[in-house]
Amino acid sequence: MNRKALVVFTYAGQQEMVNRHHAYFERGGSDIIYIYPKDATLLAPKGVTGIAIGKSEHYGSELMQRMGIGIGLVAAMNYDTIAVVEGDSIVLRPIPDAQPSGIDCFLYDTNGDPQWKAKHYVHWPWLMSGATAYLVGRGLQAMVEAGDIERGFPDRMLGLCAERLDIELRHRPDLTYSRNRVDAPEYIQQARTAIASGAVFVHGLKTQLDIDAILK
Numbered sequence: 401m402n403r404k405a406l407v408v409f410t411y412a413g414q415q416e417m418v419n420r421h422h423a424y425f426e427r428g429g430s431d432i433i434y435i436y437p438k439d440a441t442l443l444a445p446k447g448v449t450g451i452a453i454g455k456s457e458h459y460g461s462e463l464m465q466r467m468g469i470g471i472g473l474v475a476a477m478n479y480d481t482i483a484v485v486e487g488d489s490i491v492l493r494p495i496p497d498a499q500p501s502g503i504d505c506f507l508y509d510t511n512g513d514p515q516w517k518a519k520h521y522v523h524w525p526w527l528m529s530g531a532t533a534y535l536v537g538r539g540l541q542a543m544v545e546a547g548d549i550e551r552g553f554p555d556r557m558l559g560l561c562a563e564r565l566d567i568e569l570r571h572r573p574d575l576t577y578s579r580n581r582v583d584a585p586e587y588i589q590q591a592r593t594a595i596a597s598g599a600v601f602v603h604g605l606k607t608q609l610d611i612d613a614i615l616k
Contacts (some may be wrong), residue, residue, distance in 0.1 A: 402497050404430035405479040407470065409554075410487040412440040412456040417487050420608060422448075424490035428483065428600075435470040437462070460552035465544045467554060472537025475530050482533045485525040489603040490611060492595060496575070498529040502568035503536075503558075506578035506603070510556070518550060518559035522569060523578035525601040526558065532567060539565050578603040581610070588613045 406428045410418055418434070422445050425432050434444040437456040444450030451473065453466045474482055481498040485491070498504070504527040510516045528536065539561040543549060550556035562569050577594035579587050582604040591602050591614040605611050 402480040403478065404428070404481040404483070404495050404497075405474055405477065406430045406432045406491065406495060407474050407482060407484045408432065408434045408487055408489075409467065409470065409484070410434055410436045410440070410442055412437060412442065414440075414487045415442050417606075418442065418445070420611075421487060421490055421605075424492065424611075425485075426491075427493065428491040428495040430481075430483070430495050431479075433474055435466065437466065457552070461544055461547075461549050463552055463554065464540060464549045464557055467557070468537050468540030468544055470537075471533050472541065475533035475537050479530045479533075481527070482530055483525055483527050483601070484533075485601065486603060488605050489525055489601055490605055491601055493598070493600045495527070495600060498527050498532070499570075500529050501532060502570055503528045503532060503562060504570050504572040504575055506573065506576050507569060507571040508555075510559075516550060516556050516560075517548075518556045519563060520559040520569060521553075521555040522558040522562065523555050523576075524603045525576050525578070527572075527575065535565055535567065536561060573599075575599060576601040576603065580604055581606055582614060583610060592616075 434450045436442045438452040506523040508521040
């Protein structure tokens with residue numbers, strides 16, 4: 401049996417989003433675990449696990465530490481497959497089994513931008529095995545302790561962590577569609593095409609209007 405967890409990272413002020421998106425998270429058919437700052441006053445839905453870690457911060461060392469500790473904690477729960485998303489994501493189909501190694505994700509190149517050490521932006525969602533999540537959790541925490549946090553951006557931070565640990569990053573547009581926000585006509589159409597082709601995750605949906613636009 402492949403035990404699965406959907407890990408949802410949320411931020412202060414996202415209670416309405418959690419309430420709106422939770423029904424989509426349930427479509428994944430896995431356990432759901434919300435991770436959020438201690439001062440976020442955010443409530444996980446009744447009967448769903450919520451873990452409060454650190455202080456509110458959208459970008460920076462507090463967020464990076466919460467990611468590392470949170471992913472590490474879930475990895476210690478002996479899940480075989482772990483999917484990691486932000487609160488502005490939805491899940492449309494059952495979460496597939498993770499491959500034993502590597503991370504399935506949606507990649508963008510940093511194109512040699514000197515402000516980043518990482519070669520890729522590793523956009524959420526991230527699908528990985530429990531064993532890989534354990535390595536990622538430890539790797540992220542070690543980077544935070546060293547003050548090496550890629551300016552506090554999660555997608556760059558994970559990219560650099562994976563490169564240093566020699567973890568394969570697989571671009572999976574068949575599995576997920578991801579942008580910072582799916583609001584422009586071309587992005588909406590791209591998301592619709594991905595969904596029609598079987599995508600499980602979509603990331604970058606800030607409002608009900610965004611969700612409605614891609615699910616028409």
